[in-house]
Amino acid sequence: MNPVNYLYLAALLFTIGATGVLVRRNAIVLFMCVELMLNASNLALVTFSRLHGNLDGQIIAFFTMVVAAAEVVVGLAIIVSVFRTRHSASVDDSNLMKL
Amino acid sequence: MNELAVPLTGAASTGEAVQFWVLAVIAVAGALGMVLCRKAVHSALCLAATMLALAVCYLAEGAVFLGVVQIVVYTGAIMMLFLFVVMLVGVTAEDAVKEPLKGQRVAAVLGGLGFGAMLIVGIGNAGLRTFTGVGAADAAAGGNVQGLALRIFSQYVWAFEVTGALLITAAIGAMVLTHREHTEERQSQRELAEQRVRLGTQITPLPAPGVYARHNAVDIPGLLPDGSIAELSVNPTLRARGQMRDVSGDMLRRMDELEAGTAEWLDRKAPKPRTSLELTSLQKTPAAPVVPGENGGASE
Numbered sequence: 001m002n003p004v005n006y007l008y009l010a011a012l013l014f015t016i017g018a019t020g021v022l023v024r025r026n027a028i029v030l031f032m033c034v035e036l037m038l039n040a041s042n043l044a045l046v047t048f049s050r051l052h053g054n055l056d057g058q059i060i061a062f063f064t065m066v067v068a069a070a071e072v073v074v075g076l077a078i079i080v081s082v083f084r085t086r087h088s089a090s091v092d093d094s095n096l097m098k099l
Numbered sequence: 100m101n102e103l104a105v106p107l108t109g110a111a112s113t114g115e116a117v118q119f120w121v122l123a124v125i126a127v128a129g130a131l132g133m134v135l136c137r138k139a140v141h142s143a144l145c146l147a148a149t150m151l152a153l154a155v156c157y158l159a160e161g162a163v164f165l166g167v168v169q170i171v172v173y174t175g176a177i178m179m180l181f182l183f184v185v186m187l188v189g190v191t192a193e194d195a196v197k198e199p200l201k202g203q204r205v206a207a208v209l210g211g212l213g214f215g216a217m218l219i220v221g222i223g224n225a226g227l228r229t230f231t232g233v234g235a236a237d238a239a240a241g242g243n244v245q246g247l248a249l250r251i252f253s254q255y256v257w258a259f260e261v262t263g264a265l266l267i268t269a270a271i272g273a274m275v276l277t278h279r280e281h282t283e284e285r286q287s288q289r290e291l292a293e294q295r296v297r298l299g300t301q302i303t304p305l306p307a308p309g310v311y312a313r314h315n316a317v318d319i320p321g322l323l324p325d326g327s328i329a330e331l332s333v334n335p336t337l338r339a340r341g342q343m344r345d346v347s348g349d350m351l352r353r354m355d356e357l358e359a360g361t362a363e364w365l366d367r368k369a370p371k372p373r374t375s376l377e378l379t380s381l382q383k384t385p386a387a388p389v390v391p392g393e394n395g396g397a398s399e
Contacts, residue, residue, distance in 0.1 A: 001116035004227045006156065009123050011218035013130050013149070019211030020134035023204050028139045028185055032146045035177065036130055039153055042169075046162045053231030055246045058162050059255055062247065065165075065172055066262045070269035072177050076184045077276035083188045084279075089139075092199055 006047040013040035027079045027089045031072065038068045110230060115159050122159075126152040139185045147178045161233045163243045306332040310350055319344050326351050 013036060020033035042061040049057025083089050111119070129149030133142045150173045157166035198204060233243070240246030251259050286294075295302055306329050309315040310322055321332040326347055333343050362368065 001111045001113075001119060002228070003111050003160070003230045004222065005119060005123070006160065007222045007227070008219055009119075009126065009156075011215060011222060012127060015211050015215030015218065016127070016130040016134060018214060019207060020130075022207030022211065023134065026139055028181065028188065029133070029142050032133055032142055032181065035173075036133065036146060036149065039150060039173070042165075043153055043156060046157055046160050046165060049162065050160050050233055051227060051230050053233055053236055055233060055236050055240075055243075055250055058165055058233075058243075058247060059250050061162070061165055062168065062251070063255075063258060063262060065168060067265065069172060069177060070265050072180060073269045073273045074276070076180055077273040080184060080187055081276050089188045 003047060003050060007044055010040045010044040010047065013037075013043070025090045025092055027082070027091050027094075028076075030091060031075050031079070035068065035072065038064060110232075118155070118159055122152040122156055125149070126156075139188075140182070143178060143181045143185060146181075147174050150174045150178070161237065161243065164247050308332045308334075310346055314346055316344070318342055319346055322347055322350060 017033045017036035017040060020036070021030055024030055024033065042064055045057045045061040045064070047057075049055060049061075079089060082094055086093055088094075126149045129145045129147075129152065132145035133149070136142045136145060150169065154166045154169035154174070157163075157169055237243045237246050240249050306321050308317050308319055308321055309332075310319060317334060318337050319333075320328040320330060320343055323329050328343075328345055328347050330338065330343075337343060
C-alpha cells in the first residue's frame, strides 16, 4: 500500500465535514463537523511529515490541536449563551447580533 | 516509546495496509454517521469513533506523541465538552427539518461531491510515490517525543508562547460568555411562595414519583387512590419524551393477589379480582386531575 492513501482518507473526511457544515442546522453538530475538518487536516499534516521525513508537519498538527481546543471552548460557550437567550441551538434562529 | 514499531522507512507494510483499510472504514462510517444522525448525542459518539480511528492512524504513521495527544485531548477533553453541552442544550433542541433556502441541501451535497472529487484528483495527480518516513528524524533526536520537544522549545518557541496566551484568552472568554449577570434582585423563598398563592396554579409541592416502596425510579409515576397514574409526579422532560413507565396495572394485579392471600389466611370472602379488561381500561384513561400533595413529597 502506498501511504498516499492516508491523504485520500483525509480528503474524504474533510469533504464530509465541509458538506456537514453546509447541510446541518444544529450549532453543536456544526461544530463537530468543523472538528472533523480539523482532524482531517491533521491527518494530512502527519502524512506530509512522513512524506518528507521531517517532524515539522507533526509540530503544526500539534498546534492545530491546541487551537482546536481553544476554539471549541469559546464556540461552545457562545452556543450555550445563545441558547440561554433564544432557547434554540439552531443556526437559523440566530439572526440578530444582540438580543 | 521506542518499543512501538515505528516504520523506519516510509513504505507501508502489509500489516499497516490491513490496519489502514479497517481504520479507514471506521473513520468514514463515523464521519457519515455524524452528519446523518438526527440526534446530537449520536453524532458526538460517531465523531468519537472517527477520532479514535485517526489516533491509531497517527500511531501507525510514526507520530506516536500525536496519537496519544489525539486520544487525550480530542476524545478525552473535547468530546466530553461536546457531550456536556449536548446535555445542557440538546434535550429540547431538535434539528430543523424545513429548508429556509430552497434546494440548499442538494446544492451543498453536490458542491461537497465536486470539492471531494477535486481534492482526490489533485492528490492523485501529485504522483507521491516515495515516502521518506520519520524514522531517521526520530532517531537523530533520540525518539519521536524528544524530536518534537526539541523543535517546540527551540525553533517554534514563539508559537508555543503565543499558544499559551491563546489558551488563557479562551478560558477567560468562556467564563465571560457563560457568566450570568443578575439584573434584578433574586426572589426569596417567601416571595416565591406568595407568588404561587397569588397565581393559584400549584400551591403545594408536586407529588413524588414512585410506587410504594417497590419502585422509586423518577420515570415511574405515582399512583392516585383509584389506581390511575399521577402525571404530575414525573419530570416534564421525561413526559415530553414519552419516557414514563406505567406500572399501575402491574401494581393493581399484585395488590389483588395480596388481598386474596390475606382473605384466604383470615378465612374471609375474597374480594372479586379485577379482570384484565378492567386493568387495561384503567391504564388507558387519562389521568384524573391530581390531588396535590397526595404523596407528601416535594419533587419540584
